Structure formats: structure tokens, C-alpha cells
Amino acid sequence: MVVDPGVPPEDAQLLRDGRPVLAKMRRGWTPRPRRTLSPTHYRAIAVLGSVSLFGMLAGLGLGRHGSGLTYLVLLGIPLMIVLLVRNGLPEDERAEHERRVYEQLRWYEGRYVLTGDLDESSARLLARAQRAIATVTASRVNAEGLLDDVRNGVMLPAQEWEIARLLAKLSALRAKHRETVSRGLTPEVEAVASPLARALDSSEEAVLGRVEALERYAGNVADAERAYLAHHQIEELRGRLHQYEELVAESGADGFAVPELARLAQDADRLEHALRRSVHAAHAAFRHLDPGPAT
The missing domain is CATH 1.20.5 (Single alpha-helices involved in coiled-coils or other helix-helix interfaces)
Structure with missing residues (x-):
């Protein structure tokens, strides 16, 4: 389930945990009214x-x-x-919990999307968006603040919700369109149905553009992540460089080993520049993804 990030966190978690209740609701279930005394x-x-x-x-x-x-x-x-x-007979705890979930699901209707409701094409697009978001949020460069982690925490859930919301509407409308078309169309209706089908395809392409923008951002973050990890590994090795040099000198090993080890400093500088470039590219991709508030 994808929940509108504007829903309070406690309520959002209750909605996610309440998927079994939602399944019962769709089969026509409603909770029994609370018992009262006359x-x-x-x-x-x-x-x-x-x-x-x-x-x-x-x-x-x-x-x-x-x-x-x-x-x-x-x-x-x-x-x-x-x-x-x-004082009233105590309610069964499970029944009371289900009643509470039911009330929340009704209250927030339209502000959550059950991924199982998406058609196959829409589900694939949402999965791509979620993988891209996970790449960013799980990265060390994001955790270390090399990216705009605060804006990421706001923008990425908003992007996921908007994509899920649009795909849910697209899936529902596409299912209805296919049902109508499957019954056969007269030439007059065919002239109207074809442009509507193209409108559905155009909408999907627009959502695809959002997903691809997320993936470009995630790709830049992945580059920054690789450079970040390599840079820190090189720094660890360079910090022990004197130990390697001492061992080589004492053991009388091949003299060409020392110049090879000395290249660690050059590699560290090169990776630091690569890290800066990749972080800069990620920031540029972020700005393209999130143009900021309209003026």
C-alpha cells in the first residue's frame, strides 16, 4: 500500500497494517455497531x-x-x-481494532493506493519508481548528508504517492475502457474510443517520464555511492601506507612495490574528484526532478 505522505504517520501505519480489513470491506463486510444500554x-x-x-x-x-x-x-x-x-461490557479487542481500522480506511479513502489494484503495466512502473527511491534513501551518501537528505525525505515520498495515485486512476479507467471495447463497437463509437485509448497511452507515457526521472536521479546517486565507498577504502589503505613501506624495506622485497603503493595517494585524489562530480550530477538531477515551489 502507498499512502499519501500528508496522512499522519500513526494513521498511515494503521492503514498499511489494515489491508486484511480492507479486503473484507470489499467483500461487503462492515463492523457490528458498538453495544449500548437502553x-x-x-x-x-x-x-x-x-x-x-x-x-x-x-x-x-x-x-x-x-x-x-x-x-x-x-x-x-x-x-x-x-x-x-x-459501564458497558468490554468489547473483544480484535473486533474493536477492526472497527478502528475500518473507520480510518473510510476516513482516508482516496488517500491510499493498494498496489494489488494496479494492472500489470502500472504495477511494473510503480515497482521501478520504488526501486529508484530505495536506491537513494539506502545510500550512504544520502545518510552522510552529501545529498539534500531533508528534501529527499519530503520529495521522494511525494513522488511515490503521485505516481501511485496516477497509476491507480489509469488502471481503473483502462479496465473500464477495455471492458467496453471488448463488447464490440459500432463505427461511430470506434471513432470516439480510439482517441480515448490514445489519451490513456499518453497518460502512461507521462507517468513513465516521472519514473525515468527518478531512475536518472538514482543512477547519479549510485555513481556517487560507488565513488564514496572507493574513496573511503583508498583512504583506509593510504592510512596504512607507511606500514606497507616499512614492511617492504625490512623484507628487502621488490623495490618496484613502493611506487605502486604510492599511487594510492593519486587514486585517492582521483576518487575524491569523481565523488564530487557524481554528487554534483546527483544534485543537478534532483533539481530537474523537483523544480521547487511555483512562483
């Missing part, structure tokens, strides 16, 4: 409560402890039952 029940409870309370007081006033305890047990227990009923 005014007649309340009057009966008040009378019974007064009688029970009188009995308890009478039992406590008896001289013998055994008789007082008997009255307390026989008449006190009904009072406890009355008080429980007065």
Missing part, C-alpha cells in the same frame, strides 16, 4: 444497585463475622456485576 436497562440497574448496596450494608452490620461475610459475598457480587454492566 434507558430501561439503566433504570433496572439503578434499582438493583440500590438493593445490593442495602444488602451489603445490612450484612456488614450483623454481629457474627460469618453471617456478615455471607451477606457480603451473596449481595456484593451482584453489585459488582451491576457496576460492570453499568
Whole structure:
């Protein structure tokens, strides 16, 4: 399930966890109404409560402890039952949870997309978008703040939601269009149906453009990630360079090994420049993906 990022996080998680309830709802299920007590029940409870309370007081006033305890047990227990009923019988926890999920699903209808509702083509596009987003968010360059991680945290979920929302509308409308066309069309209707089919294809191409922009951004981030990891590995090796040189000198090993090891410094500089270039390219791709607020 893809949820509108504008939904509060707790509610969004409840929606995601509530997919089994959504499946039941689509089969026509609705939760039972909460149990309530009628005014007649309340009057009966008040009378019974007064009688029970009188009995308890009478039992406590008896001289013998055994008789007082008997009255307390026989008449006190009904009072406890009355008080429980007065406050309402406890609901089954699972039923109450399902009722809460049902209410949230109804309240936020239109602000979540179940990926299983997408047709095959739309599902593939959404999966591509989600893979691209995962590449960015899971990268170390993003975690280290080399990218605009704050804007990524806002823009990427918004992009995922917009793509999912458009694909859900496209899938539903495309299914209806195919159903109509499958029954056969007269030449007059065919003249109208063909441009509408092209409109659906154009809409899919527009969403594809969004997905490809995400993938370009993710590709730049992947380049930056490789350069970042290689740069840090080279730095680790360069930090131990003197140990290698010392070992080579003491062991009388091939003298050509030292110049080879010294190239680590050059490699580190080269990778640092590559990292800067790839991060710059990622920033440029980000700006293309997210043009910012309209002025």
C-alpha cells in the first residue's frame, strides 16, 4: 500500500497494517455497531444497585463475622456485576481494532493506493519508481548528508504517492475502457474510443517520464555511492601506507612495490574528484526532478 505522505504517520501505519480489513470491506463486510444500554436497562440497574448496596450494608452490620461475610459475598457480587454492566461490557479487542481500522480506511479513502489494484503495466512502473527511491534513501551518501537528505525525505515520498495515485486512476479507467471495447463497437463509437485509448497511452507515457526521472536521479546517486565507498577504502589503505613501506624495506622485497603503493595517494585524489562530480550530477538531477515551489 502507498499512502499519501500528508496522512499522519500513526494513521498511515494503521492503514498499511489494515489491508486484511480492507479486503473484507470489499467483500461487503462492515463492523457490528458498538453495544449500548437502553434507558430501561439503566433504570433496572439503578434499582438493583440500590438493593445490593442495602444488602451489603445490612450484612456488614450483623454481629457474627460469618453471617456478615455471607451477606457480603451473596449481595456484593451482584453489585459488582451491576457496576460492570453499568459501564458497558468490554468489547473483544480484535473486533474493536477492526472497527478502528475500518473507520480510518473510510476516513482516508482516496488517500491510499493498494498496489494489488494496479494492472500489470502500472504495477511494473510503480515497482521501478520504488526501486529508484530505495536506491537513494539506502545510500550512504544520502545518510552522510552529501545529498539534500531533508528534501529527499519530503520529495521522494511525494513522488511515490503521485505516481501511485496516477497509476491507480489509469488502471481503473483502462479496465473500464477495455471492458467496453471488448463488447464490440459500432463505427461511430470506434471513432470516439480510439482517441480515448490514445489519451490513456499518453497518460502512461507521462507517468513513465516521472519514473525515468527518478531512475536518472538514482543512477547519479549510485555513481556517487560507488565513488564514496572507493574513496573511503583508498583512504583506509593510504592510512596504512607507511606500514606497507616499512614492511617492504625490512623484507628487502621488490623495490618496484613502493611506487605502486604510492599511487594510492593519486587514486585517492582521483576518487575524491569523481565523488564530487557524481554528487554534483546527483544534485543537478534532483533539481530537474523537483523544480521547487511555483512562483
